Amino acid sequence: xxxxxxxxxxxxxxxxxxxxxxxxxxxxxxxxxxxxxxxxxxxxxxxxxxxxxxxxxxxxxxxxxxxxxxxxxxxxxxxxxxxxxxxxxxxxxxxxxxxxxxxxxxxxxxxxxxxxxxxxxxxxxxxxxxxxxxxxxxxxxxxxxxxxxxxxxxxxxxxxxxxxxxxxxxxxxxxxxxxxxxxxxxxxxxxxxxxxxxxxxxxxxxxxxxxxxxxxxxxxxxxxxxxxxxxxxxxxxxxxxxxxxxxxxxxxxxxxxxxxxxxxxxxxxxxxxxxxxxxxxxxxxxxxxxxxxxx
Numbered sequence: 001x002x003x004x005x006x007x008x009x010x011x012x013x014x015x016x017x018x019x020x021x022x023x024x025x026x027x028x029x030x031x032x033x034x035x036x037x038x039x040x041x042x043x044x045x046x047x048x049x050x051x052x053x054x055x056x057x058x059x060x061x062x063x064x065x066x067x068x069x070x071x072x073x074x075x076x077x078x079x080x081x082x083x084x085x086x087x088x089x090x091x092x093x094x095x096x097x098x099x100x101x102x103x104x105x106x107x108x109x110x111x112x113x114x115x116x117x118x119x120x121x122x123x124x125x126x127x128x129x130x131x132x133x134x135x136x137x138x139x140x141x142x143x144x145x146x147x148x149x150x151x152x153x154x155x156x157x158x159x160x161x162x163x164x165x166x167x168x169x170x171x172x173x174x175x176x177x178x179x180x181x182x183x184x185x186x187x188x189x190x191x192x193x194x195x196x197x198x199x200x201x202x203x204x205x206x207x208x209x210x211x212x213x214x215x216x217x218x219x220x221x222x223x224x225x226x227x228x229x230x231x232x233x234x235x236x237x238x239x240x241x242x243x244x245x246x247x248x249x250x251x252x253x254x255x256x257x258x259x260x261x262x263x264x265x266x267x268x269x270x271x272x273x274x275x276x277x278x279x280x281x282x283x284x285x286x287x288x289x290x291x292x293x294x295x
Contacts, residue, residue: 060242060245060246060249061246062094062095062096062246062249063092063093063094063095063096063246063250064092064093064243064244064245064246064247064250065091065092065243065244065246065247066088066090066091066092066093066247067192067193067195067196067244067247068085068086068196069083069084069085069192069195069196070087070088070192070195070247071084071087071088071089071118071168072088072089072090072093072118073099073116073117073118073170073251073254073255074170074171074172074247074248074250074251074252074254074255075118075135075168075169075170076168076169076170076171076191076192076195076203077166077167077168078160078166078167078168078169078200078203078204079131079160079163079166079167079200080160080161080162080163080200082199082200083195083198083199083200083203085196092247093246093247093250093251094246094250095246095249095250095253098250098253098254098257099117099254099258100114100257100258101114101115101116101117101258101259103115103121104259105121105259105270105272106272107259107272108272108274108276113259114257114258114259115258115259115270116135116137116170116255116258116259116260116267117254117258119135119267119270120133120269120270121270122269122270122271123270124270125269125270126269126291130166131163131164131165131166131288131291132164132165132166132268132269132284132287132288132291133165133166133167133168133267133268133269134156134159134165134166134167134168134266134267134268134284135168135170135266135267135268136148136167136168136169136170136264136265136266137170137172137255137260137263137264137265137266138169138170138171138172138263138264139171139172139173139174139175139184139263140171140183140184140187140188140191140210140211140214141175141176141178141179141183141184141187141214141218142174142175142214142263142264143214143215144263144264145211145214145263145264146211146212146214146215148264148266148280149207149208149211150211150212151280152280152281153204153207153208153211155281156204156284157201157204159284159288160200160204161200161201164288165268165284165288169207170251170255171184171187171188171191171248172184172188172251172252172255172256172260172263173185173188173248173249173252174252174256174262174263179218181218181220183218183219185245185248185249186218186219186221186224186239187210187218187219187224188244188248189238189239189242189243189244189245189248190224190225190228190235190238190239191203191206191207191210192238192243192244192247192248193228193233193235193238193239193243193244194206194228194231194233194235196233197232197233197234198231198232198233202231202232202233203231205231206227206228206230206231206233209227209230210224210227221239221240224239225239266280268283268284268287269287269291271287
């Protein structure tokens with residue numbers, strides 16, 4: 001056999017071998033593509049399932065009962081004699097039936113804004129013969145609310161215990177929009193259950209501890225139940241059943257449509273507190289002095 005023939009045979013064998021390898025490689029690539037596509041499809045199905053499950057789990061009815069510890073506007077009212085029970089004029093609330101305020105106040109940015117329902121105007125509160133009513137709109141997931149609680153919580157509790165003020169707490173859920181676990185709503189749901197069962201001091205102690213965990217990503221339901229039990233409240237069933245969540249949603253929507261755009265927002269007898277121009281301690285004590293209500 002000539003050298004030319006041998007070289008030709010070698011080239012042909014090399015071509016055939018390359019073709020076989022290419023064929024095997026193509027089959028292998030096809031298999032990997034198939035496996036990858038199947039894997040992606042499975043992942044999408046899993047994600048959709050989780051979304052659907054969580055959506056169903058957090059699907060809250062539009063209407064629901066008012067906690068015994070709340071008024072119809074969502075306020076938990078605390079006095080030296082305890083938490084006011086049964087103050088609501090309505091047994092249930094519906095998020096499709098929101099109240100509309102006709103009164104206005106001047107917001108911190110100078111705009112005329114709807115006065116939240118249930119907050120008396122200064123002229124109305126001035127001569128009502130009652131202690132100064134401090135109304136705080138807050139969110140358990142709000143860092144500024146946590147800071148306010150840390151700085152002024154003890155002082156406010158002392159003013160309540162002394163009878164110098166009536167404290168109304170309205171917990172909102174604006175920050176649920178940034179929480180995959182609806183933490184503001186879940187904490188608020190537990191808070192109403194605690195307020196249904198304990199004294200004013202125990203409730204404020206519970207609130208203080210909840211705020212001390214702000215910024216940690218939110219407490220689990222189990223942690224909320226455990227903390228509540230420390231202060232004498234059994235909230236397990238209400239937490240599991242989202243008992244107060246319809247009411248909570250209604251209160252937040254109603255507050256947002258009546259002058260509340262952020263937390264904390266604080267009134268004393270209808271007068272808005274401006275943290276940029278006043279020290280809170282001086283401000284609230286001046287309100288108490290000006291009203292001259294006997295203890």
